[in-house]
Amino acid sequence: MRIPCPYCGPRDVGEFTYQGDATVTRPDPASTDQDGWNRYVYDRANPAGKHSEVWQHSGGCRAHLIVERDTLTHAVGAVRYARGSATKAAARPAAKAAAKKTSPRKPATRAKAGK
Amino acid sequence: MAEYSAFSLLKNALNGHRDWKPAWRKPDPKPAYDVIIIGGGGHGLATAYYLAKEHGITNVAVLEKGWLGSGNIGRNTTIVRSNYLLPESIRFYEFSMKLWENLSHELNYNVMFSQRGILNLAHSPAQADDYIRRGNAMRLGGGDAEWLTPEQIARTAPGVDISGSARFPVVGGLLQPRAGTARHDAVAWGYARGADRRGVDIIENCEVTGFLREGDTISGVQTTRGEIRAAKVAVAVAGSTGRVMKLAGIDKLPIESHVLQAFVSESLKPFVDGVVTFGAGHLYMSQSDKGGLVFGGDIDGYNSYAQRGNLPVVEEVMSEMVAMFPALARVRLLRSWGGVMDMSMDGSPIITTGPLPGMYLNCGWCYGGFKATPASGFSFAWTIARDEPHAINAPYTLDRFHRGILIDEKGQGATPRLH
Numbered sequence: 001m002r003i004p005c006p007y008c009g010p011r012d013v014g015e016f017t018y019q020g021d022a023t024v025t026r027p028d029p030a031s032t033d034q035d036g037w038n039r040y041v042y043d044r045a046n047p048a049g050k051h052s053e054v055w056q057h058s059g060g061c062r063a064h065l066i067v068e069r070d071t072l073t074h075a076v077g078a079v080r081y082a083r084g085s086a087t088k089a090a091a092r093p094a095a096k097a098a099a100k101k102t103s104p105r106k107p108a109t110r111a112k113a114g115k
Numbered sequence: 116m117a118e119y120s121a122f123s124l125l126k127n128a129l130n131g132h133r134d135w136k137p138a139w140r141k142p143d144p145k146p147a148y149d150v151i152i153i154g155g156g157g158h159g160l161a162t163a164y165y166l167a168k169e170h171g172i173t174n175v176a177v178l179e180k181g182w183l184g185s186g187n188i189g190r191n192t193t194i195v196r197s198n199y200l201l202p203e204s205i206r207f208y209e210f211s212m213k214l215w216e217n218l219s220h221e222l223n224y225n226v227m228f229s230q231r232g233i234l235n236l237a238h239s240p241a242q243a244d245d246y247i248r249r250g251n252a253m254r255l256g257g258g259d260a261e262w263l264t265p266e267q268i269a270r271t272a273p274g275v276d277i278s279g280s281a282r283f284p285v286v287g288g289l290l291q292p293r294a295g296t297a298r299h300d301a302v303a304w305g306y307a308r309g310a311d312r313r314g315v316d317i318i319e320n321c322e323v324t325g326f327l328r329e330g331d332t333i334s335g336v337q338t339t340r341g342e343i344r345a346a347k348v349a350v351a352v353a354g355s356t357g358r359v360m361k362l363a364g365i366d367k368l369p370i371e372s373h374v375l376q377a378f379v380s381e382s383l384k385p386f387v388d389g390v391v392t393f394g395a396g397h398l399y400m401s402q403s404d405k406g407g408l409v410f411g412g413d414i415d416g417y418n419s420y421a422q423r424g425n426l427p428v429v430e431e432v433m434s435e436m437v438a439m440f441p442a443l444a445r446v447r448l449l450r451s452w453g454g455v456m457d458m459s460m461d462g463s464p465i466i467t468t469g470p471l472p473g474m475y476l477n478c479g480w481c482y483g484g485f486k487a488t489p490a491s492g493f494s495f496a497w498t499i500a501r502d503e504p505h506a507i508n509a510p511y512t513l514d515r516f517h518r519g520i521l522i523d524e525k526g527q528g529a530t531p532r533l534h
Contacts, residue, residue, distance in 0.1 A: 001425045012427070013417075013425055013427060014426075014427035014430075018416050018417040018532060020371075020418075020530075020532070021371075021418070035517070038516065038517040039367070041460075041516075041529045042369040042460045042516040042517065042529055043367035043368065043369060044367060044368065044369070044370065044371050044531075045357075045366060045367055046356075046357035046367075046368065046370055046371050046372055046418065047357070048355075048357065048358045048372070048420040051418055053417070053418065069417075071372070071418045071419050071420050071421065072420050072421060073421060074419065074421055074423075074425070
């Protein structure tokens with residue numbers, strides 16, 4: 001299993017740390033709804049098939065990623081940064097720098113090559 | 116159906132083994148039963164057996180999607196132990212151990228239960244303290260445990276690297292002498308035969324595709340072999356729990372399905388006596404009667420229904436095995452496979468009535484379901500027959516998560532991949 005990191009390109013799954021189901025949403029910290037917190041902490045859809053999940057590229061750029069993956073086949077689909085707005089800002093200068101240096105690392109094309 | 120005995124073995128050996136009869140029938144499903152058990156694995160078959168034997172409920176169908184024992188009962192590393200810390204776990208697994216100790220006689224089927232002991236190696240003073248605490252808890256709970264020094268370990272398991280220069284030096288080990296291994300397929304076959312001869316219908320190649328309802332109450336199942344009705348429908352499908360429960364409209368459970376890999380090496384002459392586990396990582400190994408080393412480690416750590424894993428865990432398991440037994444470095448791997456584990460949020464199982472009226476649920480075994488097979492079947496049958504839990508499974512409710520009374524052996528919190 002390889003995950004195409006949007007920053008580093010396709011990398012072995014061993015470089016990544018799994019952080020679970022990305023569809024669970026944390027309640028408002030001010031919320032006192034006990035059931036809502038219980039559902040957030042304990043209840044999972046656990047689908048057989050398409051699963052949206054959080055991985056961290058802990059052995060690479062350390063970005064948190066949302067990975068669309070099939071739990072029946074392990075096929076990895078779309079990968080994006082977990083925090084869209086923050087990571088766009090972080091990724092842009094790196095991409096520009098890479099383009100200026102005409103470095104062989106081309107994040108966009110590499111990401112496509114991942115399976 | 117004949118009893119198995121030394122005499123029948125001899126008689127059949129003399130005439131070329133032509134007269135053995137099938138151990139269970141292959142009946143067509145009837146339109147209705149008293150109880151339907153979904154899942155023809157170890158736990159489902161044991162449940163059917165104890166329903167018939169302990170509660171006299173014999174109008175029972177066990178529905179299995181594939182062939183009997185094709186799931187985790189045939190995919191595990193065959194270890195039976197009861198070396199737990201928490202009182203609920205000790206009570207449950209000790210109960211199971213006592214059933215194991217008489218299981219071959221009980222079933223008239225040799226499950227090859229061999230109490231060869233399990234040795235948990237400790238690699239730091241803190242880990243030794245933790246293991247000794249667990250050993251004391253086991254003894255207080257009526258079990259058995261002994262602390263071994265490195266010198267005693269060298270005599271018990273001569274291949275273990277106890278040298279001070281080991282990457283993770285061994286400071287001692289916790290031995291449970293009554294633990295051991297059993298022939299996993301034989302457990303499924305023995306329970307299937309025992310249930311079948313008491314009148315239970317075991318229906319293979321019969322996949323449940325939906326649930327029948329009368330109002331809010333579950334009243335049967337739709338299957339690939341037609342509708343089957345029953346007042347009580349029990350679910351014991353381990354890694355497929357999420358999939359099956361979705362058919363009943365239960366979309367979320369405190370369960371994640373993960374893949375666990377297991378490995379068998381080429382056959383060796385007797386190398387290690389009992390089960391040995393590596394405490395500086397996660398590895399458990401024993402040697403089968405055929406001579407192959409049977410071993411496994413951590414789950415892969417991501418949601419999966421694939422029954423196969425990836426290479427990083429393979430590499431980790433192999434490196435741990437070589438750290439523990441340097442002499443095995445050149446042994447070749449023969450086979451590896453994966454099974455789907457129903458990882459619960461606290462690492463403990465769920466054996467309960469509900470969550471819908473007419474339904475009973477048995478799941479959340481993480482990767483410790485095999486040793487629990489007898490007690491799981493016994494207590495689940497009790498729960499189904501009496502609509503209330505037995506004392507040993509009373510703590511294993513589904514609502515314990517929301518009520519905050521978790522049974523978390525490892526203290527990992529709600530992270531299924533770490534249990």
